[in-house]
Amino acid sequence: AAIRAAFEALLAGGRLAATPERVRRVETLGAAVHNVLERIELHTDEGPQRAWVVATNVYLKTAQGWRLVAHHASPGRSEVAEVTVPGQLLH
Numbered sequence: 001a002a003i004r005a006a007f008e009a010l011l012a013g014g015r016l017a018a019t020p021e022r023v024r025r026v027e028t029l030g031a032a033v034h035n036v037l038e039r040i041e042l043h044t045d046e047g048p049q050r051a052w053v054v055a056t057n058v059y060l061k062t063a064q065g066w067r068l069v070a071h072h073a074s075p076g077r078s079e080v081a082e083v084t085v086p087g088q089l090l091h
Contacts, residue, residue, distance in 0.1 A: 014043070015042060015043045015044075016040070016041070016042050016043075017040070017041045017043075018038050018039070018040050018053075019038065019039045019041070020036050020037070020038055020039075021037045021038065021039050021052075021078070022036070022037040023035070023036050023037075024036075029061070030060060030061045031058070031059065031060050031061070032058070032059045032061075032066070033056065033057070033058050033059075034056070034057045034059070035054070035055070035056050036054070036055045036056075036057070037052065037053075037054055037076060037078075038052065038053045038054075038055060038076075039051075039052060039078070040052070040053055051075070052075070052076040052077050052078050053073050053074070053075065053076055054073065054074050054075075054076035055071065055072065055073040055074075056070075056071070056072045056073075057070070057071050058070035058071075
């Protein structure tokens with residue numbers, strides 16, 4: 001509850017906005033992993049400031065619905081390379 005209240009207070013004033021730019025999802029019956037490139041904009045007296053965040057969120061489906069069980073975020077940039085190698089598996 002405290003974490004939710006802190007985020008609501010942070011976003012309530014309209015000075016800070018987070019917009020997903022690119023979302024990659026892996027979903028199963030009871031779990032999901034989302035990798036997200038987010039554009040963060042902060043409206044300051046000097047004008048808008050922009051930053052990028054690369055985040056990973058892990059969700060589990062529980063009796064109470066989907067719950068976020070892990071979150072990691074790092075500074076990023078708008079140009080994120082797509083890394084794919086045809087014919088290769090992770091495992």
